[in-house]
Amino acid sequence: MKVDLFDFELPPERIALRPAQPRDAARMLVVRGNKPFEDRGVRDLPQLLRAGDVLVFNDTRVIPAQLEGRRGDAKIGATLHKRIDLRRWQAFVRNAKRLRAGDVAEFGGGVTAFAEQRLPDGSFVLAFEGEEPVELLLERAGRMPLPPYIAGKRATDERDRQDYQTMFAARDGAVAAPTAALHFTPDLIEALDAAGIRRELLTLHVGAGTFLPVKAEDTDDHAMHSEWGRIEPEVAARLNAAKMAGGRLIAVGTTSLRLLESATGMDGVVREFSGDTDIFITPGYRFRAVDGLMTNFHLPKSTLMMLVSALMGRERMLTAYEHAISNDYRFYSYGDSSLLLP
Structure with a gap:
């Protein structure tokens, strides 16, 4: 597909330079199939999911790279x-x-x-x-490796050492944060627990290649950088059991989604995984593991814009982004969130 198909205009003032305070005060755009968009907040997540659903988080920790x-x-x-x-x-x-x-x-x-x-x-x-x-x-x-769209507008400071780290960060190795999980707080986790929504952890050490623009004119000519990930066997077993019981797997962030899809066979079974993945998800991809995605808003013509378009449809996501821009959502790593439910 032509890379230009994933382009859109973003006013510079929509790029967030700091996260919401507190973190779970961020807004969240809910996109369900072809239903009307819902302007909600991250704190609404327990009401937007169902008991038995599983949120899958990336526990990588950003190093000052x-x-x-x-x-x-x-x-x-x-x-x-x-x-x-x-x-x-x-x-x-x-x-x-x-x-x-x-x-x-x-x-x-x-x-x-x-x-x-x-x-x-x-x-x-x-x-x-x-x-x-x-x-x-x-x-x-x-120093903390802030994305170029933030670092180009202000200097990195000590506050970023906390702001650019999720509450799940445990395993050193990432040079970019799994930013969808930046919105979570102990209070939100407590509310999710009370609603019967479960959580699992995997590890994908996010590389700086995530910020590289797609220079090719066609997606077929783009080469993804590989990243190292791991899913423990007991985690895979619990994820499969949850799906068998009717629960949905909701990836928190594109990093969790990409590793889940890398570890899942054509039979839909999530398997233990340890190694590199360079999976590149574009429209036409058939999802094997995930039933939904919580993610921030992505750059135009980026591999991640292609990924969400594969999940929800390109025209649907471009319309959703138009809605987000016209309704003053904050974009990119420190910005607001979206919940995508095909």
């Missing part, structure tokens, strides 16, 4: 986006023409990395020097 440093006299920036092993990461490098394989980059705080090789996509393999865990080095020298 944005580094600023030098190679000799040249300034460079690095955004880590995928772990290779204990000391090596793939990274997108700003001012990459000043970095060559074999160079050493200095990022301050005694943090240095050896540029092992340049990959075909232009990114680098960086090997961090020393014996300290890389996570400790990043805590010392790194």
Whole structure:
């Protein structure tokens, strides 16, 4: 399909630079099949779902993966986006023409990395020097990797270390937050529990590739970056049991959805999963696992706009986005939410 089919105009003032306070005070647009849109709030979620439904969250934790440093006299920036092993990461490098394989980059705080090789996509393999865990080095020298549509409008600050982390964050490795879950609070979870709505956790370490624009003119020519994920066998078993009992699996965020779909066979059975996935979901895809999706509003011509169009229909989602824009919904990572129920 032509990428231009997923384009829309978004006024810059609709981009949220800070999350709602408290988090569950965000608005939520409910899209049910072809029924009229419902302007609701995230706090309405217990009334919008049914007892026995399962919300599936991503428990990845965002690491401060944005580094600023030098190679000799040249300034460079690095955004880590995928772990290779204990000391090596793939990274997108700003001012990459000043970095060559074999160079050493200095990022301050005694943090240095050896540029092992340049990959075909232009990114680098960086090997961090020393014996300290890389996570400790990043805590010392790194910044939270805010998306470019936020970082381009304001500086990252200490508040982002909390704001850009979900209440479920437990496993280090993401360089972008699973932002749909940013809306959840202990009070909301308590209300969901009281309504008989269950929850499960999986892990997908979100990479910076999620922010890359689709440069191809046709979706067939776009290559997705892979990300590492895991679904524990007992989690898969409970998800299958919930579906057998008539419950719906509602993915909280496109990251949860993509891993669920990667782990599910054509028979609709969710299986244990551990490894990389580069699943690219576009209209025409037949969903195997999920029955709905809670997600924020996505960028035009993005892979995630294609994903929600696959779930609900392209024209339906473009109309929903028009409604959201005209009704002052806040967009992107720190913005409002939507609940998509085919």
